[in-house]
Amino acid sequence: AQTVTQSQPEMSVQEAETVTLSCTYDTSESDYYLFWYKQPPSRQMILVIRQEAYKQQNATENRFSVNFQKAAKSFSLKISDSQLGDAAMYFCAYRSGIQGGSEKLVFGKGTKLTVNP
Amino acid sequence: EPEVTQTPSHQVTQMGQEVILRCVPISNHLYFYWYRQILGQKVEFLVSFYNNEISEKSEIFDDQFSVERPDGSNFTLKIRSTKLEDSAMYFCASSEGVDFPYGYTFGSGTRLTVV
Numbered sequence: 001a002q003t004v005t006q007s008q009p010e011m012s013v014q015e016a017e018t019v020t021l022s023c024t025y026d027t028s029e030s031d032y033y034l035f036w037y038k039q040p041p042s043r044q045m046i047l048v049i050r051q052e053a054y055k056q057q058n059a060t061e062n063r064f065s066v067n068f069q070k071a072a073k074s075f076s077l078k079i080s081d082s083q084l085g086d087a088a089m090y091f092c093a094y095r096s097g098i099q100g101g102s103e104k105l106v107f108g109k110g111t112k113l114t115v116n117p
Numbered sequence: 118e119p120e121v122t123q124t125p126s127h128q129v130t131q132m133g134q135e136v137i138l139r140c141v142p143i144s145n146h147l148y149f150y151w152y153r154q155i156l157g158q159k160v161e162f163l164v165s166f167y168n169n170e171i172s173e174k175s176e177i178f179d180d181q182f183s184v185e186r187p188d189g190s191n192f193t194l195k196i197r198s199t200k201l202e203d204s205a206m207y208f209c210a211s212s213e214g215v216d217f218p219y220g221y222t223f224g225s226g227t228r229l230t231v232v
Contacts, residue, residue: 035220037223042225043206043225043226043228044223044224044225044226045160045208045210045223045226046223047220047221047222050220091159091160093160102173103148103150103165103172103173103212103215104150104162104165104173104175105152105160105162105221106162107159107160107161108159109158109159110159
């Protein structure tokens with residue numbers, strides 16, 4: 001079974017600074033997708049960024065980018081120019097990419113990000 | 118931007134009672150999911166639903182749980198006889214497809230409190 005590990009229960013960053021959230025995963029599959037979701041105090045799960053495992057190029061979405069290291073099974077999220085609105089719980093998630101395989105998302109335990117003014 | 122709508126936002130129920138959590142997925146989405154998050158813990162998959170049938174379910178999704186798409190727009194999760202340990206945030210999600218780059222759109226959740 002696939003597992004996702006987020007080793008940092010909490011992180012903090014100064015406004016306008018850069019922060020990196022760690023995520024590692026374990027899988028025997030060669031084809032899969034990885035996601036970062038943000039959960040603000042409103043509790044809604046919001047997709048931040050996604051990555052296909054077969055793409056070597058790291059995904060970017062404005063101030064959010066990932067460092068995808070397939071061999072190391074690592075998928076970290078970098079937030080640049082942090083804003084107060086970035087404060088939230090961040091979840092890393094895995095999904096199989098095998099044709100006919102599981103569609104479920106497997107989540108890590110999350111990292112609570114605090115942004116200090 | 119299209120949204121997944123969940124009602125109610127918060128429900129309190131007595132142990133042993135039946136509850137129905139409601140979701141309205143995005144209209145052109147075909148794949149529907151329920152996840153739950155016990156307070157302070159990770160988000161866990163419950164069930165996926167496609168073409169009017171369950172396509173996958175987790176060990177959590179036992180005989181006490183059922184899902185239904187009664188009228189082509191709503192997607193419901195029923196818990197027949199609630200237990201204290203069913204207290205959690207329940208998230209509905211939908212997706213247009215299962216291939217990348219389709220992502221999942223989550224609703225804002227229903228907080229279920231069993232007393």
